[in-house]
Amino acid sequence: MLIEGKSAASSSSSPPRTSSASSNVAAASPEAPSCRPGPEALQKAYRRRLAKTLADLQRQISRLAGTGSLTRLRSPHSRPPGGGGRQVVPRAAGPRPGARPSRLLLERLVYLGRRYDHPYNQHGMETTNCTGVAPFRSVLTILLPARSWTPKALGFVVARIRALYDVPIVAIRAERPSEDQRDAGVRYLSAAANASDADLLNEAVKLVETPFVLLGESLAHFSNQSSLERLVRVLDDLDHVQAKYTMGYYHSKYECMYCDDLLTPFVTTTKLLRSLAFSAGLSGQALYRDWFAKVRGAGHLAVLCPDVMFFVGDHVNMTADDWLPVARRWALQKVTSFSGETFLFPCEDVGIKCTNIKxxxxxxxxxxxxxxxxxxxxxxxxxxxxxxxxxxxxxxxxxxxxxxxxxxxxxxxxxxxxxxxxxxxxxxxxxxxxxxxxxxxxxxxxxxxxxxxxxxxxxxxxxxxxxxxxxxxxxxxxxxxxxxxxxxxxxxxxxxxxxxxxxxxxxxxxxxxxxxxxxxxxxxxxxxxxxxxxxxxxxxxxxxxxxxxxxxxxxxxxxxxxxxx
The missing domain is CATH 3.30.460 (Beta Polymerase; domain 2)
Known part of the structure; x- marks a missing residue:
């Protein structure tokens, strides 16, 4: 895989902080370094050609090698309920008015060694003090699809986020919240009874004014184990990459796995959510399976960073009824689920007609x-x-x-x-x-x-x-x-x-x-x-x-x- 930008190390989860706070670890030199990217990136056209060639080659290898040796995607830090940090990497994310420049200005990282926080290793990949860092509230918005959440559950999650990040929050509610249920700095979108989840999410994305979005599907808690800076930094640097879907992962970069379909909260660009809108009429997990299929088809890439852990309300479990809208939309008669189950659908149920074989x-x-x-x-x-x-x-x-x-x-x-x-x-x-x-x-x-x-x-x-x-x-x-x-x-x-x-x-x-x-x-x-x-x-x-x-x-x-x- 060809990745644009400088090599960057990952950060372990860090103590509670706001997005603009810097680590207390001293910089490598007395003078604060600039956070602007270097000029060594290859030309865009060449990167795309090479990325496509590598993606095609990987597809051929993976099919010829079979599925027996594939690794099941699992975070080494996961615990129920929980999940790794997810991101969706757009193949190309050119600038738009009010959006990010070609590279965001985030703190650089320095690796302090294997013994720095031994034996628990909660720290070690730390940010340095540097100039020109963008306020994080101008970088990322958190979107909470809370239609089925209780007001108490939503208030709890918002409070936990606020303890760590001062960023815009957009919440989808089943009903308009009362004054005592409103949280400062949160924009609410009330759900019409007949509106699908896809319609609501597409409306919510219109309210986002930052270049990145954390889509907090099933989010039940929020802590310092969920480093949003880490996800944005990796996502911002892994631009212009294409990949083909495989179960498990074949490649990694910055201690993150190139993968495809993600089952828990993930960060992506606002531009991608707007260009690949959620399919009208879909709700539940079918909405996300369909969207990630469109992400693959458009040549984009998903990345999982297992050191960034989210706490979710329940593990994703999809039945045949849950898969049917996806199978119908993509004309799939057979679906092998991430759980290992296989679902078969009759031709007529998924809109396949065997009448014009030629x-x-x-x-x-x-x-x-x-x-x-x-x-x-x-x-x-x-x-x-x-x-x-x-x-x-x-x-x-x-x-x-x-x-x-x-x-x-x-x-x-x-x-x-x-x-x-x-x-x-x-x-x-x-x-x-x-x-x-x-x-x-x-x-x-x-x-x-x-x-x-x-x-x-x-x-x-x-x-x-x-x-x-x-x-x-x-x-x-x-x-x-x-x-x-x-x-x-x-x-x-x-x-x-x-x-x-x-x-x-x-x-x-x-x-x-x-x-x-x-x-x-x-x-x-x-x-x-x-x-x-x-x-x-x-x-x-x-x-x-x-x-x-x-x-x-x-x-x-x-x-x-x-x-x-």
Whole structure:
């Protein structure tokens, strides 16, 4: 990862203080140092290019390596109830009127050594006296989503914050507070009964006048274990960084973990909250899961600093009902939660339709529920063939899916089957009647040769041959057709499926590429003089690069990233 700015050490939690107070530790030199950043940062364009390259490389490595060795994100200092210091780092946060300059002026840090506060180590990374430090109340606002809090709980949290920081506070209340419930310096936003949490937060952000915000979701207490200067200092220096979501963390900087989705209070920039507004209509934890998904999609980064600890009212626990709004908004049929639970949603519940497979597979990986429909088509065919004693064998793209994935190719759009011509009439009549009952339409495209079955989702191309490929097997196996485990069921395929695919499809057949019809259309649009497309091991560029199912966001070789995403 390429990080802009000078190297800065982290600060452990410090004694109660206001934001403008300095540590009593003497500076390294009698003269107070300037807190302005140095000029050594790389040019913005170069940083972005390199950051994108590293992010893409990390994505490929993480997918190829699998998930077995990933570290579960847990603060070494955590205790229930509690959580690490969280931040969201914007990729780019240019200046706006009234906002921060390119770098804030915060106290520098000096590390006083391992033995300075041994054995408890509550101190050791301390601020120095320096000139030009901005008043902290002009740097950060605390936003408290207190709609469900009791007035007593809100008053307690505000009092604890006030004991340490003189900063603006915006609180969302279920009802307008009475005069005796109001706290000085706190702006209140009363919640309409029919307003969603997202709507209220977006309104509250409009009241913020500082460049940074602490969003105190579930905050139940506040103490000197929650160093806001620490979070702002790291957030301010980790600008212009992009990262790809992973469980746990792969990289760190300033003793903070690059991560993605955060479950407790976090600090971010006001500009980011305004540019990536909370999605209207969402409430509860779904609101934050959706927002962090948008943060990822926009190329931003989240950071967790485990030495900054917040005290929260309860651990985040999301049920299937909690996840459903997120799954519906992002078209997710399967969600593996941070708790380890897996939630599956029917296609119709999350707005996925498997009715235009050709358009879908041009850019995107097929959703699991559409793959289930494809596998059910094969099951009906195999059941019929076994019941009637008919021979068949998968061929073309169906064989390729069997070889690569042991199931339907997740960017294919049809089924390819060879049958014996002497039984073609049974396939057209008996099997045709069965598929009609499944809302499919059988059509004989070439008499006694080609039966095409058009279903609401997929099509099936059934060609007849005078003899199937088992004739090429040794005579001892002539009556034992080759079978392959296909979607958990032994299914007949061409005699040597690997040889059939290699010879029939060509070089590097195990590498991936979209369906041949998409490649031909792309080549026609580009013209004969354009650079060729559709080489094995390459995907067509996705029309919606931020979509999580884009084929070109997956490796174009190997099956593990698809089987174990």
């Amino acid at each position: 358009a879908m597979t041009k850019w995107y990986l097929l959703p699991p529920c559409c793959l289930d429909i494809a596998m059910e088509d094969v099951r009906v065919l195999v059941d019929f063939a076994e019941r009637e004693g008919l021979e068949y064998e998968l061929q073309a793209g169906s064989v390729l899916g069997a070889l690569k994935f042991g199931s339907y190719l997740p960017w294919d759009m049809d089924h390819d089957v060879y049958v014996e011509c002497r039984h073609f009439k049974k396939w057209t009549q008996k099997f045709g009647a069965i598929v009609k009952g499944r809302n499919c339409t059988p059509k004989v495209k070439y008499k006694n040769v080609f039966l095409k079955i058009i279903c609401p989702s997929f099509t099936m191309d059934i060609f007849c041959r005078d003899a199937l490929s088992r004739k090429f097997l040794p005579k001892e196996y002539a009556n034992t057709p080759t079978s392959i485990l296909y979607g958990g069921r032994w299914t007949k395929v061409t005699a040597n499926p690997g040889l059939f695919a290699r010879n029939g499809i060509g070089l590097e057949v195990l590498k991936h590429v979209q369906h041949s019809s998409h490649i031909l259309n792309a080549q026609k649009r580009r013209g004969t003089s354009a650079v060729p497309v559709g080489r094995p091991g390459t995907w067509l560029k996705c029309k919606n690069p931020n979509h999580h199912a884009c084929l070109d966001s997956f490796p174009a070789d190997g099956n593990l990233p698809f089987v174990f995403p």
